[in-house]
Amino acid sequence: MTLSADRQIAKNASVVAAATLLSRILGFIRDAVVAATLGAGLGADAFFVAFRVPNVLRRLFAEGSMTMSFIPVFQRRKAELGQETAFVMARSTLLWLVAVVGAVVILGEIFTGALTRAIAPGFGNNPGQLEMATTLLRICFPYILLISGVGLCMGVLNSLGHFTAPALSPVVLNVALIAAALLGWRLGLDVAHCLAWGVLAGGALQWLSQLPALRARGFTWRGERSWRDPGVKRMGRLMLPTVVGAAVYQLNILLGTLLASFLPVGSISYLYYADRLVEFPLGVFGLAVSTAALPSLSALAATGKDREFGSVLSSTMRLTLFISLPAMAGLIALAEPIVGLLFGRGRFDPQDVAATSMALRAFALGLPFAALARPLASAFYARENTRTPVLVAAVCMVVNVGLGALLMRFLAHVGLALAVSASSAVNFAALAWIMHGHVGSLLPWPTLARMLGLSALIFLGALATAGAPVWVWLGGIPLWVVLYVLGGRLLGMDEARLFTGMLRSRLPRRSGGA
Numbered sequence: 001m002t003l004s005a006d007r008q009i010a011k012n013a014s015v016v017a018a019a020t021l022l023s024r025i026l027g028f029i030r031d032a033v034v035a036a037t038l039g040a041g042l043g044a045d046a047f048f049v050a051f052r053v054p055n056v057l058r059r060l061f062a063e064g065s066m067t068m069s070f071i072p073v074f075q076r077r078k079a080e081l082g083q084e085t086a087f088v089m090a091r092s093t094l095l096w097l098v099a100v101v102g103a104v105v106i107l108g109e110i111f112t113g114a115l116t117r118a119i120a121p122g123f124g125n126n127p128g129q130l131e132m133a134t135t136l137l138r139i140c141f142p143y144i145l146l147i148s149g150v151g152l153c154m155g156v157l158n159s160l161g162h163f164t165a166p167a168l169s170p171v172v173l174n175v176a177l178i179a180a181a182l183l184g185w186r187l188g189l190d191v192a193h194c195l196a197w198g199v200l201a202g203g204a205l206q207w208l209s210q211l212p213a214l215r216a217r218g219f220t221w222r223g224e225r226s227w228r229d230p231g232v233k234r235m236g237r238l239m240l241p242t243v244v245g246a247a248v249y250q251l252n253i254l255l256g257t258l259l260a261s262f263l264p265v266g267s268i269s270y271l272y273y274a275d276r277l278v279e280f281p282l283g284v285f286g287l288a289v290s291t292a293a294l295p296s297l298s299a300l301a302a303t304g305k306d307r308e309f310g311s312v313l314s315s316t317m318r319l320t321l322f323i324s325l326p327a328m329a330g331l332i333a334l335a336e337p338i339v340g341l342l343f344g345r346g347r348f349d350p351q352d353v354a355a356t357s358m359a360l361r362a363f364a365l366g367l368p369f370a371a372l373a374r375p376l377a378s379a380f381y382a383r384e385n386t387r388t389p390v391l392v393a394a395v396c397m398v399v400n401v402g403l404g405a406l407l408m409r410f411l412a413h414v415g416l417a418l419a420v421s422a423s424s425a426v427n428f429a430a431l432a433w434i435m436h437g438h439v440g441s442l443l444p445w446p447t448l449a450r451m452l453g454l455s456a457l458i459f460l461g462a463l464a465t466a467g468a469p470v471w472v473w474l475g476g477i478p479l480w481v482v483l484y485v486l487g488g489r490l491l492g493m494d495e496a497r498l499f500t501g502m503l504r505s506r507l508p509r510r511s512g513g514a
Helices: 001-038 042-061 063-081 083-110 110-117 121-125 129-139 145-159 164-187 191-216 232-261 267-302 306-333 335-343 348-364 368-381 387-411 414-439 447-463 470-490 492-504
Strands: none
Touching: 001 042, 001 129, 001 164, 001 191, 001 267, 001 335, 042 083, 042 110, 042 121, 042 129, 042 145, 042 191, 042 267, 063 145, 063 232, 063 267, 063 368, 083 110, 083 145, 083 232, 110 121, 110 129, 110 232, 110 267, 121 129, 121 164, 121 348, 129 191, 129 348, 145 164, 145 191, 164 191, 232 267, 232 387, 267 335, 267 348, 267 368, 267 414, 306 335, 306 348, 306 368, 306 414, 306 447, 306 470, 306 492, 335 348, 335 470, 348 414, 368 387, 368 414, 470 492
C-alpha cells in the first residue's frame, strides 16, 4: 500500500510540477518585462511593497492556513459521512471566508496609508515613493478576497484528487500582469499603476478559472450551507493556530522588507528577483510534492495508519531532497549568468545583476531546508497538530530578524538573504526532530550522503561553465540533470526512480483524472 501511495503522490506531483513549470516560466517572463519597464528604482520598489501585502495575506488566509486546515477535515468528513456532507462543509466555509476576509479588505482600504508606513518606514524619507506605494496598495488590496476563494477551490479539488486547475491558476495572474505591463509601456502610462490594476483583474480571472473543474466533479457553490456547520467549527479550531503560525511567517517577510527599506534604493528589488529564482525549484518540484502529499497523508492519518504515514512522509522528504540539493548547487554556481540572462536588459544594469546574484547565492543556501520543511509541515497538519509549527515559526522569526539586523550592517541586502536561509535551517531541524519522535527516521544517512556527493559534482561541473557563452552553460543544465538522475539510478536510489516517473507523467494525459 505504501508503494502505491508513493507512486500516486509522484503522479500527482508530476501534474502540479508541470502546471507550475508553465506558471514559473510565465512568471520569469513577467519579471523580465517588469525589470525592463521599471528597472530596480522607485516605482519598482513601491509596486513590490504594495504587491507583497496581499501576497502575505494570501498565504495567511489561503494556502498558509485555510487550505492546510481544510483538507484534513474535508477528508475526514468525506470518509465518515460521505461526499455530500463534505460539500456542505466547503460551501459553509465560503460563507465565513467572505465575511472574515471581506472585513480585512475593508479595514485595509481604510488604513492603507498607516499600513504602508508600517511596512516600509524607510519610504518616509521620500514622500513621493511613500505616496505611490500607498496608492498601489489600495488598488491591490481586494486581491486577497479573490485569491482566498481560489485557495478554497484548491482545497476542494485537491481533496477530490484533482490538481491541474489549481496549479494552473498562477498562469492566469502572470498573463494578466504581463499584459498590464506591456499595455502600460506601449501606451505611455505609469507601468506601476497598470501592474496594480493587473493584480486585481488577475485575481478575478483566477477565481473564474476554477469553476469548470469543480462542476466537472459534481461540486457547485449553490446548495446547502450553514454558519454552524460542524466541519467548519473543527476547521476553525485547527485554523486558529495555523493563522498565528502563518502570521508569524509572513511577519518574518514583512520585517525583512522593513529592514531592507533602510538600505539603498534597489535593495528590495534585488531581494525580490533573487527570491523569485529560488522559488522556481521550490514551486515546480518542492511545493508540488508537498501539495500532492497532503491529501494522501491526511487520508492515512484519518484512518489511523501510522506506519504507512511515516513511510510515505519519509519517501516524500527523500524525493524532495533529491530534487532540491542539485537545484541549490546549480543556482549557486550559475547565479550571475542566470540573473543576467533573465533580467539584465533595459533599466536593469550590470550593477543590478551583480547585486541580485549575490542575494540569489545567499537564498539558495537555504533552499533544501525550505523545501523539506513543507512536507514536514503538511505532516503535522495532516495529523491535525497545528500548534507545533506555530511555536517553531516563532523561534524562526526571532532568528531571521535578529540575524538579519546584524548581518545587514556588514553585508547589506545579502545579509538579509543569509538570515532567511539560516531561519529555514532552524525551521527544518526543529520540525524534523519533533516528527522523528513520532514516526522514526526520515532521512537515512546513506541516502543523504549519496545525494550530497552527486550534488557536489553537479556544482563543480556547472561552475566550470559559468563564464562560458550562454549556449554552453544553459545547454549544460539538462545534461547535469540527466547525469544526476542517471547517477542516482546507478546507485540504486528509489528517489531517482520516483523522479523519472514524475518526468514520464505528462500533464495532458493526467489532466482528465488528476
